[in-house]
Ligand SMILES: [Zn+2]
């Protein structure tokens with residue numbers, strides 16, 4: 001079976017440019033934001049870029065293409081104004097994803113600051129339900145695990161499982177497993193034993209079958225530090241042993257792997273892609 005691995009690529013200039021950027025990096029899957037991730041506003045997609053995007057989606061052998069929600073929305077927010085803005089952005093970005101025929105849409109967890117954890121989980125669950133209704137089976141919404149900590153709704157696997165079970169539509173809502181976030185949340189991935197225990201816990205709560213995408217990031221932050229600080233694969237606190245174990249796992253290795261690693265003088269995207277592919281073959 002082909003190992004599917006790619007990275008997050010820019011849509012700068014036009015959304016369809018993402019394909020060429022991904023091809024240059026030898027990705028056979030990739031992830032994008034469908035709009036500028038740093039603001040609330042969105043420039044309308046024009047006919048040409050939509051057409052070109054869909055055509056390439058059909059013709060190029062890069063799949064799945066995955067979209068990720070922008071940074072600002074907080075789908076667990078207890079602040080009415082932020083909540084409204086977040087829902088509007090969520091639905092708008094889902095629409096853009098649908099227009100581009102993208103099959104997966106990743107949302108990060110949210111913060112329930114000012115409320116209780118139960119209220120946060122309820123708000124977050126209801127937000128996702130709005131999204132599920134909106135897309136009507138045409139794209140899968142993936143909840144990404146977070147690095148947890150204060151006011152966070154998706155740092156603990158059993159909390160994510162609770163949300164997924166509450167929604168009770170496994171075709172509509174699945175999970176994106178981010179290795180850096182899991183490590184930050186306190187799930188050990190540094191040793192063979194750590195990976196085994198973490199995946200056992202994931203299997204018994206979320207179920208590995210419900211994990212649709214892996215975000216492969218090493219962690220600059222310590223185990224359980226609740227820090228979301230990505231590092232090059234093998235050079236962080238998870239390290240080579242952990243990633244070798246993860247990337248050769250019989251179930252996880254069949255899922256698409258997306259890198260969200262830094263680009264700096266140490267390594268760029270293609271170096272991290274090569275490194276992960278090298279570990280994949282090192283059985
Ligand atoms: Zn991620």
Ligand SMILES: [Zn+2]
Pocket residue numbers: 180181228229230
């Ligand atoms: Zn992150």
